[in-house]
Amino acid sequence: MVMLDRLGVLMKELNETERFALAGGEYTTQHLKNIQLVISNWFNSINTVLPEIFTHSAIALAIYESNYMAKLFGKVIKDLEGEQLYQSIKRVPLAGGALIDESLAQIGENALQRIEYAIRDGMNTGMTPQQIIKRITGTKRLKYEDGLLNSTKIDIERIIRTLRSHISNQVYLYNFKNFNFEYVRFVSVLDGRTSKICAAVDGSIWKLNDSAKRVPPLHPNCRSILVPVSKDGRLIGNRSFVMDERKVRDIPKDERTQLMGQIDANISFKEFFNLTDNFFQKEWLGPKRYKLYKEGQFDFDKFFDPKGRLYTLDELRELDERTFKILGL
Template sequence: MNNLEVQQAIIDALNQHNSYLQRLSSSSIHEILNHFDDLSLEMLKQLRDLLDDLNEAEKTTLTSGKYTTASLKEIQGVMTNWQQSISIILSEILDISMIALASYESAYIYKLANKRAPVISGKTLLNKAKKTPYAGGQLLDYIFPNVAESVRKKAEYVIRDGVSNGQTNQEIIQRIKGTKARNYADGLLNQTRNVIDAEVRTARAHISNNTYVETWRTLGFEFTKDIATLDGRTTTICASRDGRVQKLDANHQRPPYHYRCRTVQVGCDKDGKLDGTRPFVADNRPVKGIPKDQRDGKIGQVDANTTYKEWFGRQDDSFQKEWLGTTRFKFYKEGKYSIDKFVDPFSGRNFTLKELKEKDFKSFKNFGL
């Protein structure tokens, strides 16, 4: 299999493979969240008992953030142990799943390339990925320490606020845990569960992309090309970087560029030309969410070298307006702004409308904005 055939096989397979990885990530996240729930429920059980034993003077001291009595120090100890357990135990679980994923991903690319995979150390791949920042500067080793510290602080805020405002201990616990009537979606813990979901999915994308890069290098590629997903759920940063060719060993930003990023880098030659086609979905819904009688023209294939910018320019006004928003759409159509003009090229952050106005006051005035 030559390089062009390898590229097409990889483009085709990765589109299907990403769907599989999402399901695999969901399984890993489910395991981590189960442990998070167990640790948190045990903490809340201990906390409730300790709060019940506090006298009024101790409650007043607690609202000031001080832990001076034996009972208050117990509360502090319970919160600290909870934080440490989240940080250590969940990090260990994530590492185990990441080692397995790194080994699997490397073997997967070799299989697509019809090459015999060398002995692959998932741990070595993970350790290398841990040294590389992603999604704006995140590092793998800081995920759960940061999550644990944040949720502990927020729980302490809830406790202090609840005691200060005369809430019952049960009401304080419910603010942290959530209420059964709302399936616990209204509690602090559920907010953290959503953070964990985003962090783990992005971390796994980071491992996959790092593994791909190492594999391209071994397969003899010297350049990589960013391949975003051609659909309405792709972010402006990934859309603006789609098709970008970069020297494989040079220092440059690599996906994941943001949380839940789906962009990958494919090995290529210096000209970045790829053989074959790539799929598109001209909708902001996943394929399974689009009724079959509405799929005509929304789902198809384009040349593999078609960039998101080029593909987007061929879509109808309703799709473009929904993706860009009303004001940016006006700039895109009337001001002849390309989609990359709405993004800070270094940080990948969308420029605010205020920043765009400062950059192009004349256009804003002409458009009556």
């Protein structure tokens, strides 16, 4: 990477006074200002290129999802303006309040902070420029997965995946309204990787215009969706389940028949959880909550507050101190 090559050259030219200043985040000499400029230019390139690339893919995604919804429900969409739809979605915050542009900006800010911190720490601990660069890039032996740039790559993938989920779900809502659906149901994924909040909310039904409805993504990498339903909230057919916390590709083929299958689509995560084996339940809840569930007769819902947030163990202890004492927790 040109930026890192340039940084390495500039850091080699620093004297001891400049190394000390750089460790303190001070850019007082021309050499130090050149280093600051290289880092700033890299940061600005991320903040310029990434939003441009994402915008093109986001508009294409909005158009694709709209056409898919129309085909799925036998509807016709006239004069779909993908860019206009995307611009309206950009004004809708994700769960937690961040907007799409702010989330994209966060990628560059996090990357900039990691690089600056690595350089300062390296200077402060006496690392050579080569060692600092290697810390940023990672080592060939570990396929560069131990470098800070890999952390940035993982950040980008996580944020982009979450933003695409946000766009898809907002497009769904837009089309559900145009198709005159009145109710939606929250559908999570039935497996061990599903978050606690999505598991708690799974199966919830709201009126489409209810501002209190929970719209995915509820967290980074959220896989949940909203689906249109009639007033009774019933779904047709089955849904898949994986009674394991591993991704399907990581489960040995000879184990899959025991851990994977189909179940009635109306079975909520809570109901699915009650049907799973002890190993799955303990892995998903954790040992102490599992003991409360198994021996303390705690219902699944008791682990969550009314908004679907998982209670901490201290909060659960306050709610039911007697059971905690009986179980020795």
